[in-house]
Amino acid sequence: MKKPSIPKGTRDFGPEEVTRRNYIMNIIKQAFSLYGFQPIETPSFENSETLMGKYGDEGDRLIFKILNSGDFLSKVDTEIYTEKDSNKITSHISEKALRYDLTVPFARYVVQHQNEITFPFKRYQIQPVWRADRPQKGRFREFFQCDADVVGSTSLWQEVEFVQLYDDVFNKLNLKGVTIKINNRKILSGIAEVMGAEEQLIDFTVALDKLDKIGEEGVKKEMREKGISENALEKLQPLFSFKGTSEEKLNNLEKMLSTSEVGIMGINEIRFITETISKLGLQTANLEIDVTLARGLNYYTGAIFEVVAPDGVAMGSIGGGGRYDDLTGIFGLKNVSGVGISFGLDRIYLVLEQLNLFPETVSANTKILFINFGEKESLYAMEAISKLRKSQIAAELYPDEAKMGKQMGYADKRNIAFVVLAGEKEMNEKAYTLKNMKTGEQFSLNFDELKTAIK
RNA sequence: GUGGUUGUAGCUCAGUUGGUUAGAGCGCUUGAUUGUGGUUCAAGAGGUCGCCGGUUCGAACCCGGUCUUCCACCCCA
Numbered sequence: 001m002k003k004p005s006i007p008k009g010t011r012d013f014g015p016e017e018v019t020r021r022n023y024i025m026n027i028i029k030q031a032f033s034l035y036g037f038q039p040i041e042t043p044s045f046e047n048s049e050t051l052m053g054k055y056g057d058e059g060d061r062l063i064f065k066i067l068n069s070g071d072f073l074s075k076v077d078t079e080i081y082t083e084k085d086s087n088k089i090t091s092h093i094s095e096k097a098l099r100y101d102l103t104v105p106f107a108r109y110v111v112q113h114q115n116e117i118t119f120p121f122k123r124y125q126i127q128p129v130w131r132a133d134r135p136q137k138g139r140f141r142e143f144f145q146c147d148a149d150v151v152g153s154t155s156l157w158q159e160v161e162f163v164q165l166y167d168d169v170f171n172k173l174n175l176k177g178v179t180i181k182i183n184n185r186k187i188l189s190g191i192a193e194v195m196g197a198e199e200q201l202i203d204f205t206v207a208l209d210k211l212d213k214i215g216e217e218g219v220k221k222e223m224r225e226k227g228i229s230e231n232a233l234e235k236l237q238p239l240f241s242f243k244g245t246s247e248e249k250l251n252n253l254e255k256m257l258s259t260s261e262v263g264i265m266g267i268n269e270i271r272f273i274t275e276t277i278s279k280l281g282l283q284t285a286n287l288e289i290d291v292t293l294a295r296g297l298n299y300y301t302g303a304i305f306e307v308v309a310p311d312g313v314a315m316g317s318i319g320g321g322g323r324y325d326d327l328t329g330i331f332g333l334k335n336v337s338g339v340g341i342s343f344g345l346d347r348i349y350l351v352l353e354q355l356n357l358f359p360e361t362v363s364a365n366t367k368i369l370f371i372n373f374g375e376k377e378s379l380y381a382m383e384a385i386s387k388l389r390k391s392q393i394a395a396e397l398y399p400d401e402a403k404m405g406k407q408m409g410y411a412d413k414r415n416i417a418f419v420v421l422a423g424e425k426e427m428n429e430k431a432y433t434l435k436n437m438k439t440g441e442q443f444s445l446n447f448d449e450l451k452t453a454i455k
Numbered sequence: 456g457u458g459g460u461u462g463u464a465g466c467u468c469a470g471u472u473g474g475u476u477a478g479a480g481c482g483c484u485u486g487a488u489u490g491u492g493g494u495u496c497a498a499g500a501g502g503u504c505g506c507c508g509g510u511u512c513g514a515a516c517c518c519g520g521u522c523u524u525c526c527a528c529c530c531c532a
Contacts, residue, residue: 058456
C-alpha cells in the first residue's frame with residue numbers, strides 16, 4: 001500500500017514540537033495581553049473579493065483559492081470557459097479563498113464591526129495563514145502568524161510600545177541580541193522625491209531593500225533596468241555609505257532630504273521613536289535605523305519594522321510590521337490609522353532550536369508509572385493514581401498486564417522518572433515499591449511517603 | 456511561476472561500466488531474565504529501490520514524465 005503523505009510545505013507536529021510551539025505562543029500571548037491587546041479570531045477562509053488585489057499581483061497568485069461547491073463548471077459562461085484563461089475563469093469557479101495574512105482580515109473585521117468597537121482598538125490574533133508559495137528554508141505553505149495591531153490612533157507612542165513589546169518577547173524567549181530594524185515609508189518617499197523617481201517608488205524600494213544581499217552595484221543595476229535615471233542614482237549615492245549612530249544617520253538624512261516635506265516628516269517620526277526608546281532603554285534587543293528596509297506590503301505609510309535573528313543565524317526576518325494610515329479605507333472606512341507587528345512563530349521555533357534555547361522543563365511528561373500486575377493490583381494502583389492526579393501529579397497505569405520488561409521499557413522510553421511496583425505483597429502491607437528510574441534505587445513506602453518522595 | 460537538487464528497511468545512509476538472492480548502523484520483535492528498564496550477548500522480522508512509462512537479453516543504476524525534498528530567484532513570516 002502506498003504510504004500516506006501530506007501536501008508539500010505543510011507539516012505534522014509531534015508531542016514535543018507542539019509543546020515547544022505552545023511555549024513560544026504562550027510567551028507571546030502573555031506579552032500581548034500585558035500590553036493591553038485583546039484576542040480575536042477570524043475564519044480560515046474569506047470571500048475572495050476581501051483578499052484579492054490587496055497584496056499586489058504576486059500576492060494574488062499566492063492566494064489559495066477554494067473551488068465552488070456543486071456543478072460549478074456548468075454555470076461558467078461558455079465563452080470564458082473556451083478561452084482557457086486561468087486568471088479570467090478563477091472568479092467564476094471560486095468565490096472563497098484561504099486567509100493569506102491576518103492584517104487584511106483584521107481590517108475587514110474592524111470595518112464590519114465598527115459600531116461595536118471602542119477605538120483605539122488593540123487586538124491580537126494568533127492563527128495559521130496559507131500561501132501557495134514554493135517552500136524553502138523557513139518558508140511553508142501553512143504557517144502561523146502572531147499579530148498585534150492598534151487601529152484608531154495616530155500616536156507614535158504605539159510605535160514606541162511595539163519596539164518595547166518586541167524586546168520583551170524575545171528577552172522572555174531568551175533570544176538575546178535580536179535587531180529591530182526600523183525605517184519609515186515617508187523617508188523612502190522623500191528619497192524618491194529628491195531623486196525625481198516618485199513614479200517608480202515601488203520598484204525603487206524593492207531594489208533598495210536588496211542592498212545587503214546583492215550589494216551596491218546589484219542595486220544600481222536593478223534600478224537602471226527599472227528605468228531609474230543615472231542622475232537619480234547619483235543623488236542616491238550617499239545612502240550606500242550610510243553608517244553611524246541613529247543621530248548621525250538622521251542628521252545626514254536631514255541634509256539629503258531638506259527639500260522634501262514628506263521626507264522631513266518621516267525623519268521626525270523616526271527621531272521621536274529612537275530618542276524615546278533610548279531614554280526608556282531596551283533589555284536585550286538593538287534598535288537600528290535601516291533606510292534600505294523596504295519590506296512589506298504596499299499599504300505601509302509610516303513606520304516599517306523588521307526583526308532579524310542575532311548574528312550567525314541565517315533565518316531572514318522573524319518578525320515585521322508597520323503603520324498603515326488607510327488600511328480600512330479599502331473596505332470603505334476612511335481615516336482610521338493602524339499600526340501593528342507580527343511574530344513569525346515557525347521561524348522563531350527554528351532559531352530557538354538552532355541555538356538550543358528551549359528550556360528543559362518545556363517537555364511536560366508523566367511523572368510516575370504504575371506497573372500492571374493484574375486486575376486486583378491495577379485497582380489498588382488506580383486508587384493511588386486518582387489521589388496523585390488530584391494533587392496535580394501526572395500519573396498513569398500501564399494499561400495491559402504485559403511482561404515487566406516491556407512495561408519498564410515503556411517507562412524508560414517515555415522518560416518517566418518513577419515507576420511503582422505494587423503486587424500482592426505490597427497490597428497486603430498497604431505499601432508501594434517506588435523505583436527511581438534515574439538512579440535505579442527503590443524503596444518500600446506508604447502513600448504519603450510516596451507522594452513526598454516524587455515531588 | 457523560473458532554474459537546480461533529492462528520493463533505496465521505521466530512521467540515517469552504502470550500493471562498482473547496467474549482471475544472479477539489494478546491504479550496514481541505529482531502531483523494532485523474541486530469548487538469555489515468569490517482580491525490574493538503560494548495558495551486553497544470541498536469534499529474527501522488515502524493501503513494488505518515490506510513482507508511471509521507455510531503452511535493454513537484463514535496470515536501484517541509462518532516458519522521459521510526474522510527485523516529493525532541499526536550495527537559489529521572484530516574493531515573503
